[in-house]
Amino acid sequence: MPTIDIKKRDLDSLIGKKLSVEELEKKLMLAKAELKEYVAATDDLKVELSDSNRPDLWSAEGVARQIRISLTGKSEVYPFFKPGRKATRIIRVAKEMQKVRPYIAACTCQSLRMNDDVLAQMIQSQDKLAEIFGRKRSTVSIGIYELDKIAFPVDYRLAGSDEVSFTPLGMTEKLTLGQILERHPKGIQYGGIVKTFAKYPVLLDSLGHVLSFPPVINSTEIGEVKPSTRNVLVEVTGTDQRMVSLTLNILASDLYDRGAEVDPVLVVYPYATDMGKNVTFPVDGSSSVSLSLDQFSHALGEGIALPDLKKRLTAYGHQVTAGAKGRIKITPPPYRDDIMHPMDVIEDYAVSRGYDDFAPVMPSQSTVGGLSSIEMLSDTVRMHMVGAGFQEFVSNILCSREELADALLPAEQLVEVANVMSLAYSVLRNRVLPSLLNVESASSKAFYPHRTFEVGEVAAVDRTTNMGTRTDLNLAALISHPSANFSEMHSTLDVLLYYLGIEYKLEPAEHPLFMTGRSGRIMAGSVLLGFIGELRPEVLERRQIAMPAAAFEINLNAIQSFFK
Amino acid sequence: MASSDLNTLFESLHPLENKFLLAFKAADVLAGSDILAATGLDESRFDMATGWLTAKGLIEITGETVTSFVSLTETGADYLRQGTPETRIIAALREGKQFTVKDVLQSWGMDPSEVSSATGALKASGAIRIVAGGVLELNPSADTASYDFLLSVIKNAGERSSADLASFSREQQELIQANFHKRGKGKGIFRITEKRNRTFHLTEPGAGLVKLLAERGAVTEEASALTPEMLKAGTWKNVRFRAYNIALNPPRTSIGRKHPYREFLDYVKYQFVSMGFEEMRGPLVENEFWDMDALFMPQFHPARNIHDVYFVEEPSHAKEIEAPFGKQVAAAHKDGGKTGSAGWRYAFDFERTRRLILRSQGTAVSARTLASGPKVPGKFFSIARCFRYDAVDATHAPDFNQVEGIVLGQDINFKTLLGLLTLFGKEIAGAEEFQFRPAYFPFTEPSVELHVKHPVLGWMELGGAGIFRPEVTLPLGVDVPVIAWGLGLDRMAMIALGISDIRDLFSRDLDFIRTKKIRLGK
Known part of the structure; x- marks a missing residue:
C-alpha cells in the first residue's frame, strides 16, 4: 500500500494546527496511517497508508482533511458537487472510444496558490492514484494541463499512429504517437495498455493542439504544470467509470482544500453510460446507507446514543440525517466510494471515536479446544522418534526440482510453480526425505552418529481429487554414521509401528534412492505406507555426503486410515 | 604429610601406578630401564604411570642418559x-x-x-x-x-x-x-635412534605409599570396572575400584530432541488448545476461490496479481467450486447478493476462481472451515504454511507459518474482538500493555491491528484481526458474527531461538539445531 512523502509544515498548514509528532502519530490512526519516518532537519514525513479502498487518503490533503474534520467536528461541504451547475467547457467523446478507453471526467481548478509543496503533492497524488488505484494506469490515468492554453471544446478521440505529433513531456522534439510508443520512456512503460488497438486515444483542442496521449504522456506545451501555473484543467480517463469519476472527485477536493475555485466540465458521450450521455463533472456518486441504532449497538457491543453517533460520524466526514422508519441515514463524502455495507459505517464510527475508547470484553461463550486427529498422530509419532534418539528438523516445502529429481518414482508428478521467481524455489516437495538429505549435505562436520527426522507436509499432483493435487503429512527418518545400515533403520521403523499398533511387512522393491537388494516397500495389508532402504552411493555422492546412510519415509495419512 | 592425605592418595592410585611404585621396594633410586624390567610394563603404560606419579609428587626425575642405537635402513x-x-x-x-x-x-x-x-x-x-x-x-x-x-x-x-x-x-x-x-x-644406510633412560627418585610421600602398598597389598591389575563375572563369583569383594576424576569433561553425545522452532510452535499450539480453540487444516495448494474470492478480495485487488502469488503450472485449475458457495460468493462480489452490501460491482470471473495457487494466506483455511458448517459458538486456529512471491532474504523465507483463526458466536462484537486480542497478547506474548489501531483488511470490518509491549522486544505488532464482513460469512452459510485473527509469531520465535535471520528457522545445519536452546513461557 502507498507510502507518501509530506512536508510537515504543509500538513500542519492544511490541518490548520501545528501538531507535535506524537500528536500526529495518534491522529494518523484516523486515516489508518502510520508515521514511518520524520526527519526534523528537512521537515520530511513518510506516511504509510494501509487502506487500499480509501485512495482519498493517499495525499497530504486527504490525510490532513481526515485529521482536520476530527479536530473541528464539522464535516466540510464541497460546493462544486452541487447538482445543476452549468458547465461552460465541453469535452466531446468520439464514438470509437467506447471500445478503447471509454470514460473521461474533467473539471477546472483556478486561482491555485501554487508553491513547491503544492506542486510536489499534485505530482505525488497523480502518481499514487494512477499507479495503485488505477492499476498502473490501465483502469485510471490522469492529466493536468494549463487551462489558459486550451481552446474548448476538447475532443477525446482516436488517432492513427502517424496522424498527430506533439512534443511529449521530457523531450524536446515532436514525436508521432507511434514514435512515442517506441522511444519515450513512458511510451515503453505504459504503451502496452493501448498497443493492441489500431488507433490510440488523444485529447485535442479545437485548434487541433494535442493535450495528451492518454494514458501515456502529456504534451509539453499544454500539459506541463509549473510553479507559475494558476489555472488548470484536470482530466481523468479510464475503463471503469466509477473509478474515473471518484479519482476526479479526489483531485478536485484536494485542490479545493488548497483554495482553488473548482468549476465543472461537461462531457458529451455519443454512447450510453451508467451516468448518462451528457455528464457534468464532478459528480457526487456517493450513495447513502440506512441503518438502525441497534445495528451499531449490536456490532460494537455497547449501547450507542444517537447524539454521540452523529457527532462521531460527522467528525469523520459523513452527513447524518434521520431516515425512514426510525433508521439513520448516513451519506459519505463525495471523495469516498468505499461504503459497501452498513458495517463500513460502523467501523468509521469506531475509528472516529478511537479504538482505545472501547473497553475489551472477553467472549463469554465456552468452547472446547482440541487438535485434529492427524496432528495428534503427528505428535505421537514425533514423541516416539525423539524417544528413539532422533533430532527433529523443520524444512521449507518450496524447493528446487533438482533436490527432488532423483527421488521421483515413475509417474509421479510434482506441483510446479508457473511464475517462477527463482529455480531454487520452484516446486513443492513431494517427500520429506530429500529435506533430510539436504541436512546431511550441510552437516558433515557435526559429530556422528546422525539420527534425524521430520514430520512435515508434502504435496503432489493427484488427478483423482477436485483440486488435482493432494497434501499429505509424511514422516521421514534418516541415520548416518560409519556402520549405518538397513537393519538399524528397520529396528526404528519396527518399534515405531509396534507402538502405533500397525502390523506391517516389508516387500523387496526397487527405489531410486535406495540400493538394489537393500530396499523395500512398507506394506500394511494392501496399503502402501512408504519405503525403507540404504541410500545408494550415487545418491550420497551427488549430494557430497561421505557417510553411509539408511532411511525410511511413511505417509501418516495412510497410517491414520487404520484408526478410523 | 598427614596420614589422611596419604590414604586419599593411596585410594586414588591406579594399578599401573601401584606396579610402578612397587618396583621401589628394592631401592629409592631406579633407572627407567630397571623399572621396565621389574614391572614388565610396555613403554606407553610406563610413560602414563610416570606422568601420573610425577604429577602427584610421588616420584621425581633426577637424571637422564641418552643412548644412540644403530640399525639398518x-x-x-x-x-x-x-x-x-x-x-x-x-x-x-x-x-x-x-x-x-x-x-x-x-x-x-x-x-x-x-x-x-x-x-x-x-x-x-x-x-x-x-x-x-x-x-x-x-x-x-x-x-x-x-x-x-x-x-x-x-x-x-x-x-x-x-x-x-x-x-x-x-x-x-x-x-x-x-x-x-x-x-x-x-x-x-644406517638409522640412529636415541633412547632416553631416566633416573627416578622416590619422594618422601612416595616412600610412604610404597610402605602402605607393601603393608596393605596393592591392586596391581586393572580393576576399574565392575563386571557381571565379579558379581557372579563374588570376587568384587577383593577388588578395589579406582576413584574417577569427575571433574573431566564427559564424552560428547547427542540426544533425540524436538526442533526448537517446532517446540515453539507446539507451545503456541497448546496455548490455543488451552484457550478452547480447535485446530483446523487445509491444503498447501489452494484455488483462488478459497484463498481470495471467498474472502471478498476483489479479483482486481493488488495483492492478487502475478507478483504476489505463486500460480501452479499443471494442473492449473481445480475441477469445480463446491456448490452453492461459488454462486453465492460471486453474487457478493457483483452486487452484494443477499448480504446487504452493494458489492464490488465488477464482472466476476468464474474461470479464475478455480485457478490453482500455493496458499498465500492462512485465512484460506478459515474460509474452508466457515463453509464446512462449523460449531457455533466455536473457536478455531491453524498454523498454516504459506507462500508469497517474495525474494528470499533475512526477513523472507521461501515459505512461512501463519497462525490464524476464527471465533464464531452470538456474543461476537467489536468489544469481544478486543477482549480476545487482549487474551492473545497476555497468553501468547506475555504482554501487559496493549494498543489497538484501526487497520484495513479486505475481509474484515471493523479491522484492528494489535500492538503489544513485549517483555523483550518492546512495542511490536502482534497481529491483525477484525470481524468478517457479512460478504464473507453469509455466502459461506454462516449467519453469526465471526472474528478473524492472525498473529505474526515469527519474530517471537526468532527471539525465543536467539536468531536474527528468518531462514535459520529452517536451518539445515545439524550442529546449529543440536545446540540451539530455546526459552519458552511468559
Whole structure:
C-alpha cells in the first residue's frame, strides 16, 4: 500500500494546527496511517497508508482533511458537487472510444496558490492514484494541463499512429504517437495498455493542439504544470467509470482544500453510460446507507446514543440525517466510494471515536479446544522418534526440482510453480526425505552418529481429487554414521509401528534412492505406507555426503486410515 | 604429610601406578630401564604411570642418559644381503665379467641414482675406468679397502640389531654418521635412534605409599570396572575400584530432541488448545476461490496479481467450486447478493476462481472451515504454511507459518474482538500493555491491528484481526458474527531461538539445531 512523502509544515498548514509528532502519530490512526519516518532537519514525513479502498487518503490533503474534520467536528461541504451547475467547457467523446478507453471526467481548478509543496503533492497524488488505484494506469490515468492554453471544446478521440505529433513531456522534439510508443520512456512503460488497438486515444483542442496521449504522456506545451501555473484543467480517463469519476472527485477536493475555485466540465458521450450521455463533472456518486441504532449497538457491543453517533460520524466526514422508519441515514463524502455495507459505517464510527475508547470484553461463550486427529498422530509419532534418539528438523516445502529429481518414482508428478521467481524455489516437495538429505549435505562436520527426522507436509499432483493435487503429512527418518545400515533403520521403523499398533511387512522393491537388494516397500495389508532402504552411493555422492546412510519415509495419512 | 592425605592418595592410585611404585621396594633410586624390567610394563603404560606419579609428587626425575642405537635402513638391509653397489661392481669385474654402465642399469636391479653415484665414486677414486664401448675396466692396483670397510660395518650393524653406537670404533662411528638416514635426505644406510633412560627418585610421600602398598597389598591389575563375572563369583569383594576424576569433561553425545522452532510452535499450539480453540487444516495448494474470492478480495485487488502469488503450472485449475458457495460468493462480489452490501460491482470471473495457487494466506483455511458448517459458538486456529512471491532474504523465507483463526458466536462484537486480542497478547506474548489501531483488511470490518509491549522486544505488532464482513460469512452459510485473527509469531520465535535471520528457522545445519536452546513461557 502507498507510502507518501509530506512536508510537515504543509500538513500542519492544511490541518490548520501545528501538531507535535506524537500528536500526529495518534491522529494518523484516523486515516489508518502510520508515521514511518520524520526527519526534523528537512521537515520530511513518510506516511504509510494501509487502506487500499480509501485512495482519498493517499495525499497530504486527504490525510490532513481526515485529521482536520476530527479536530473541528464539522464535516466540510464541497460546493462544486452541487447538482445543476452549468458547465461552460465541453469535452466531446468520439464514438470509437467506447471500445478503447471509454470514460473521461474533467473539471477546472483556478486561482491555485501554487508553491513547491503544492506542486510536489499534485505530482505525488497523480502518481499514487494512477499507479495503485488505477492499476498502473490501465483502469485510471490522469492529466493536468494549463487551462489558459486550451481552446474548448476538447475532443477525446482516436488517432492513427502517424496522424498527430506533439512534443511529449521530457523531450524536446515532436514525436508521432507511434514514435512515442517506441522511444519515450513512458511510451515503453505504459504503451502496452493501448498497443493492441489500431488507433490510440488523444485529447485535442479545437485548434487541433494535442493535450495528451492518454494514458501515456502529456504534451509539453499544454500539459506541463509549473510553479507559475494558476489555472488548470484536470482530466481523468479510464475503463471503469466509477473509478474515473471518484479519482476526479479526489483531485478536485484536494485542490479545493488548497483554495482553488473548482468549476465543472461537461462531457458529451455519443454512447450510453451508467451516468448518462451528457455528464457534468464532478459528480457526487456517493450513495447513502440506512441503518438502525441497534445495528451499531449490536456490532460494537455497547449501547450507542444517537447524539454521540452523529457527532462521531460527522467528525469523520459523513452527513447524518434521520431516515425512514426510525433508521439513520448516513451519506459519505463525495471523495469516498468505499461504503459497501452498513458495517463500513460502523467501523468509521469506531475509528472516529478511537479504538482505545472501547473497553475489551472477553467472549463469554465456552468452547472446547482440541487438535485434529492427524496432528495428534503427528505428535505421537514425533514423541516416539525423539524417544528413539532422533533430532527433529523443520524444512521449507518450496524447493528446487533438482533436490527432488532423483527421488521421483515413475509417474509421479510434482506441483510446479508457473511464475517462477527463482529455480531454487520452484516446486513443492513431494517427500520429506530429500529435506533430510539436504541436512546431511550441510552437516558433515557435526559429530556422528546422525539420527534425524521430520514430520512435515508434502504435496503432489493427484488427478483423482477436485483440486488435482493432494497434501499429505509424511514422516521421514534418516541415520548416518560409519556402520549405518538397513537393519538399524528397520529396528526404528519396527518399534515405531509396534507402538502405533500397525502390523506391517516389508516387500523387496526397487527405489531410486535406495540400493538394489537393500530396499523395500512398507506394506500394511494392501496399503502402501512408504519405503525403507540404504541410500545408494550415487545418491550420497551427488549430494557430497561421505557417510553411509539408511532411511525410511511413511505417509501418516495412510497410517491414520487404520484408526478410523 | 598427614596420614589422611596419604590414604586419599593411596585410594586414588591406579594399578599401573601401584606396579610402578612397587618396583621401589628394592631401592629409592631406579633407572627407567630397571623399572621396565621389574614391572614388565610396555613403554606407553610406563610413560602414563610416570606422568601420573610425577604429577602427584610421588616420584621425581633426577637424571637422564641418552643412548644412540644403530640399525639398518631398508637400503642398508639390501646392501647387507647383496653388497653395496661399489663392492658388487668390483667383485663382478674381479670375476672377469665384461659390462657397461648401461648393462648395470638394465639388469642389476639397481636404482639409476645408485648406479651413477657408485660408478662416479669408483671412477673418481681411480678404481675403475671406462674404455672403448663404455665397458668398465678395473684398475688392478686400486685400493678398494674403503668399500670393503663400509660393507663390514653394515654387516656388523646388521648382525647385532640395535647396537649401541658407542660400541663401534671411532672410524666405524664416523662412517655410520656419514651414511645415516635423515628425514628428507636421500637414501641412508644406517638409522640412529636415541633412547632416553631416566633416573627416578622416590619422594618422601612416595616412600610412604610404597610402605602402605607393601603393608596393605596393592591392586596391581586393572580393576576399574565392575563386571557381571565379579558379581557372579563374588570376587568384587577383593577388588578395589579406582576413584574417577569427575571433574573431566564427559564424552560428547547427542540426544533425540524436538526442533526448537517446532517446540515453539507446539507451545503456541497448546496455548490455543488451552484457550478452547480447535485446530483446523487445509491444503498447501489452494484455488483462488478459497484463498481470495471467498474472502471478498476483489479479483482486481493488488495483492492478487502475478507478483504476489505463486500460480501452479499443471494442473492449473481445480475441477469445480463446491456448490452453492461459488454462486453465492460471486453474487457478493457483483452486487452484494443477499448480504446487504452493494458489492464490488465488477464482472466476476468464474474461470479464475478455480485457478490453482500455493496458499498465500492462512485465512484460506478459515474460509474452508466457515463453509464446512462449523460449531457455533466455536473457536478455531491453524498454523498454516504459506507462500508469497517474495525474494528470499533475512526477513523472507521461501515459505512461512501463519497462525490464524476464527471465533464464531452470538456474543461476537467489536468489544469481544478486543477482549480476545487482549487474551492473545497476555497468553501468547506475555504482554501487559496493549494498543489497538484501526487497520484495513479486505475481509474484515471493523479491522484492528494489535500492538503489544513485549517483555523483550518492546512495542511490536502482534497481529491483525477484525470481524468478517457479512460478504464473507453469509455466502459461506454462516449467519453469526465471526472474528478473524492472525498473529505474526515469527519474530517471537526468532527471539525465543536467539536468531536474527528468518531462514535459520529452517536451518539445515545439524550442529546449529543440536545446540540451539530455546526459552519458552511468559
